[in-house]
Amino acid sequence: MAKAQRRKTASKEPEAKRTRIFCVVNQKGGVGKTTTTFNLAAALREMGRDVLAIDLDPQGSLSTSMGLDADSLQHSMFHVLTSTIREDDAVPLRDILLMTESGVVLAAANIELAGAELELARATMGELVLREALQPMSGLFDYILIDCPPNLGLLTINALSACHEVIIPLQADYLAMKGMDLLMQTISMIKRKVNYNLIVGGVLITMADLRTLHNREVIESTKQALSNQVHVFEPIIHFNVRLKEAPVVGESILTYAKTSNVADAYRAVARELIQSEGLRLAPPPEVAALRKKDDVA
Numbered sequence: 001m002a003k004a005q006r007r008k009t010a011s012k013e014p015e016a017k018r019t020r021i022f023c024v025v026n027q028k029g030g031v032g033k034t035t036t037t038f039n040l041a042a043a044l045r046e047m048g049r050d051v052l053a054i055d056l057d058p059q060g061s062l063s064t065s066m067g068l069d070a071d072s073l074q075h076s077m078f079h080v081l082t083s084t085i086r087e088d089d090a091v092p093l094r095d096i097l098l099m100t101e102s103g104v105v106l107a108a109a110n111i112e113l114a115g116a117e118l119e120l121a122r123a124t125m126g127e128l129v130l131r132e133a134l135q136p137m138s139g140l141f142d143y144i145l146i147d148c149p150p151n152l153g154l155l156t157i158n159a160l161s162a163c164h165e166v167i168i169p170l171q172a173d174y175l176a177m178k179g180m181d182l183l184m185q186t187i188s189m190i191k192r193k194v195n196y197n198l199i200v201g202g203v204l205i206t207m208a209d210l211r212t213l214h215n216r217e218v219i220e221s222t223k224q225a226l227s228n229q230v231h232v233f234e235p236i237i238h239f240n241v242r243l244k245e246a247p248v249v250g251e252s253i254l255t256y257a258k259t260s261n262v263a264d265a266y267r268a269v270a271r272e273l274i275q276s277e278g279l280r281l282a283p284p285p286e287v288a289a290l291r292k293k294d295d296v297a
């Protein structure tokens, strides 16, 4: 009986991946959103997961960090969103995907994306455009990570409406804590109106400088204050200049300074995300084909 059952299980068709979509959000600028998106994506990839990183910031920093000349793109997230609004399927998301050095697949953006805000504002249900554009990716990747711009405009609202979980990079200081209230209110609003199952995956303390007692105390009290309402990741990202250097050469910290404390911290966060994940399956043909593409960024 047990044998028969085992045979039955073994002959099962591989199931599609359970794609988990995260957006990396904080309306405050320069807190480590892009750095976290890239390095967390690279850490998940290093652990054998298939990862798609979406640049949803007109600054195009994620695309540049991942080694791409973002200004030379023929098609980018701008075209994906506007073609989804027009329902003409002219530029579906799969057409702009690029395999990068790190093994993470990238949907790139540049300054053109700023123009999409206006079109999203005019569109009916403009907050759900990204969710629709991402639909065909469901089951192809283990993780989709969306890098948001430093505001709570329509691009960020689209990311919050399309994702399952939010990751909030936060620099531990008094002003950053004040900004958290507004962000949490926005997340609650999205949850009530369009994305009922949205959860905060965690707050990640970034750019932590532990050299003075004062800084260590601020970080500790920030962690304590937040942990009443949200999960705070145990690993924290220290201030480390190597994180500034790595994107200049288009590398993640995992290869640029592979044994650094920050590389290990991003790996630890990735492990935390993976812990609740189900059985990993072989990459689907679409992803395998992308790996073979010559136009690697």
Ligand SMILES: Nc1ncnc2c1ncn2[C@@H]1O[C@H](COP(=O)(O)OP(=O)(O)OP(=O)(O)O)[C@@H](O)[C@H]1O
Binding pocket: 028, 029, 030, 031, 032, 033, 034, 035, 036, 057, 059, 061, 148, 149, 150, 206, 207, 208, 237, 238, 239, 240, 241, 243, 244, 245, 247, 262
């Ligand atoms: N832990 C760190 N230690 C030192 N420098 C860091 C760290 N994390 C990020 N940086 C650097 O700080 C700057 C801002 O980081 P990043 O671009 O990731 O922030 P951001 O929140 O995405 O910014 P924006 O709001 O403009 O999109 C970059 O130069 C980045 O290389």
Ligand SMILES: [Mg+2]
Binding pocket: 033, 034, 035, 057, 061, 062, 147, 148, 149
């Ligand atoms: Mg950024």
